[in-house]
Amino acid sequence: MKARRIIIFDTTLRDGEQCPGASMNLREKLEVARQLARLRVDVIEAGFPVISDGDFQAVQAVAREVRGPTIAGLARCVAKDIDAAAAAVKPAGRRGRIHVFLATSKIHREFKLGKAQDEILRLAVEGVRRARSYIEDVEFSPEDGSRTEPEFLVQVCRAVVAAGATTVNIPDTVGWAMPDQFGELIQRLHDEVPEFSSGSAVISVHCHNDLGLAVANSLAAVRHGARQVECTVNGIGERAGNAALEEIAMALKTRKDFFAACACGINTREIVKSSRLVSRMSSLLVQRNKAVVGENAFAHASGIHQDGVLKKRECYEIMNPVSVGWGKSQLPLTKHSGHAALAARLKHLGFRLSDSDVDAIFKRFKEIGDKKKFVYDDDLTALVGGHITEVPETWSLDYLHVTSGNQTVPTATVRLKRLQGKKPPELLQEAGIGDGPVDAALKAIDRLTQTRGRLLEYTLRAVSQGKDALGEVSVKVKFADRDLVPGKGASTDVIEASARAYLNAVNRYLFCGQSKRAHSAQP
Ligand code: KIV
Numbered sequence: 109m110k111a112r113r114i115i116i117f118d119t120t121l122r123d124g125e126q127c128p129g130a131s132m133n134l135r136e137k138l139e140v141a142r143q144l145a146r147l148r149v150d151v152i153e154a155g156f157p158v159i160s161d162g163d164f165q166a167v168q169a170v171a172r173e174v175r176g177p178t179i180a181g182l183a184r185c186v187a188k189d190i191d192a193a194a195a196a197v198k199p200a201g202r203r204g205r206i207h208v209f210l211a212t213s214k215i216h217r218e219f220k221l222g223k224a225q226d227e228i229l230r231l232a233v234e235g236v237r238r239a240r241s242y243i244e245d246v247e248f249s250p251e252d253g254s255r256t257e258p259e260f261l262v263q264v265c266r267a268v269v270a271a272g273a274t275t276v277n278i279p280d281t282v283g284w285a286m287p288d289q290f291g292e293l294i295q296r297l298h299d300e301v302p303e304f305s306s307g308s309a310v311i312s313v314h315c316h317n318d319l320g321l322a323v324a325n326s327l328a329a330v331r332h333g334a335r336q337v338e339c340t341v342n343g344i345g346e347r348a349g350n351a352a353l354e355e356i357a358m359a360l361k362t363r364k365d366f367f368a369a370c371a372c373g374i375n376t377r378e379i380v381k382s383s384r385l386v387s388r389m390s391s392l393l394v395q396r397n398k399a400v401v402g403e404n405a406f407a408h409a410s411g412i413h414q415d416g417v418l419k420k421r422e423c424y425e426i427m428n429p430v431s432v433g434w435g436k437s438q439l440p441l442t443k444h445s446g447h448a449a450l451a452a453r454l455k456h457l458g459f460r461l462s463d464s465d466v467d468a469i470f471k472r473f474k475e476i477g478d479k480k481k482f483v484y485d486d487d488l489t490a491l492v493g494g495h496i497t498e499v500p501e502t503w504s505l506d507y508l509h510v511t512s513g514n515q516t517v518p519t520a521t522v523r524l525k526r527l528q529g530k531k532p533p534e535l536l537q538e539a540g541i542g543d544g545p546v547d548a549a550l551k552a553i554d555r556l557t558q559t560r561g562r563l564l565e566y567t568l569r570a571v572s573q574g575k576d577a578l579g580e581v582s583v584k585v586k587f588a589d590r591d592l593v594p595g596k597g598a599s600t601d602v603i604e605a606s607a608r609a610y611l612n613a614v615n616r617y618l619f620c621g622q623s624k625r626a627h628s629a630q631p
Pocket residue numbers: 123209249251252277279280281282314316
């Protein structure tokens with residue numbers, strides 16, 4: 109039997125990035141998009157162009173630079189949104205898609221939109237027609253589709269397909285659906301919308317994980333005729349997240365018997381690499397016991413299991429860890445490794461970096477190589493992450509000394525370099541005391557930079573194995589007039605990593621202030 113091809117629509121850069129604290133800058137988004145292309149997703153939803161200049165530019169850059177997948181931009185059923193999405197995906201040419209959405213459920217119609225069914229139908233059709241005036245590939249989503257009256261949903265699907273939508277996506281926006289019921293809904297749409305049953309329009313699903321059922325609901329829909337699944341790497345997304353791409357792909361592959369004639373084109377060997385990159389770029393940690401990509405996903409603790417795996421792996425492993433990209437790491441680099449070796453390894457890891465980027469990373473690599481015996485691929489990924497999240501520095505760390513202990517008042521001496529355009533940098537020094545050495549160092553930084561940040565989130569994790577592992581600190585800092593500003597820093601010394609992460613947030617804050625001032629000074 110010929111396999112039914114399931115289209116994997118990745119929304120890590122749109123719904124995933126909507127997750128609080130997950131925002132990524134342009135370079136981070138581009139790195140993720142390139143990795144998604146290597147993972148061979150079919151569609152990358154790169155953002156919501158009308159939302160901000162940053163989102164517009166990110167979608168446009170992904171459309172211009174990433175080859176292979178279709179590039180989609182999201183839009184409400186509003187002319188200015190659709191126009192912005194069309195402009196942003198234009199560089200992708202025939203691989204561009206506009207994804208238009210409008211809520212259809214009774215609760216959204218009555219309380220959010222204040223519109224009756226016929227008006228919703230009219231707006232949906234107008235939105236799709238406008239999108240089609242720009243591009244052939246148009247997707248429509250009836251938001252809160254799973255809670256929409258099924259008869260009305262059938263009507264909406266028929267109308268938007270007649271208006272030119274090539275894909276209709278049924279979102280379980282609030283994660284309310286149950287697998288059997290959702291499967292039945294998809295089957296009904298499949299049977300009652302002639303273009304779905306004939307295959308001339310694609311039926312898609314987009315499930316949220318509020319009850320932990322996003323993957324189960326998506327797979328139930330596949331069994332009942334869905335041809336596209338919308339998902340995110342590591343399942344990141346609004347609230348409890350979206351269906352996890354790696355779980356969908358591996359379920360289809362591992363249980364081919366159950367999903368008889370369905371397959372997707374994901375290059376599963378790129379899964380772990382994608383998961384780690386997204387985790388690092390979004391600063392969202394992956395739980396240890398997460399299916400497929402968690403540290404424990406293939407770790408057998410009990411003696412009985414270990415014995416069984418040694419005798420025959422399949423006794424306790426339904427997937428081969430190598431098939432999803434575990435255990436592929438190469439020999440670590442050391443301080444003796446040269447510039448060429450580093451450049452080659454970074455290329456092998458999939459990063460596209462300029463010579464000056466590699467030079468800057470080489471400098472940090474040498475500093476770290478002096479402190480730890482081996483520099484692993486994960487350490488390098490952290491260094492790249494630290495480098496590409498950097499904004500032009502106003503302040504850089506020159507010297508840090510801390511005293512701390514259970515009978516000492518924690519004290520930090522910090523010397524910062526203030527970089528001031530063409531003038532020579534200025535060195536300024538301060539001391540601070542605090543509840544602990546991190547608090548003391550951050551207080552000294554506050555005094556030097558005269559920015560009073562409130563540290564609202566702080567995460568420390570070891571990037572690789574060993575007592576000399578690199579520690580990576582991610583922070584979220586609240587400055588008076590700004591939303592949370594993220595920062596990242598890595599070092600073998602966790603106090604230094606903390607100071608670097610905090611300073612990274614301060615520099616972002618100051619840089620953003622400057623660009624806002626420059627922007628508002630424009631005519
Ligand atoms: O969850 C949702 O309904 C969405 C739509 C925009 C597809 O993200």
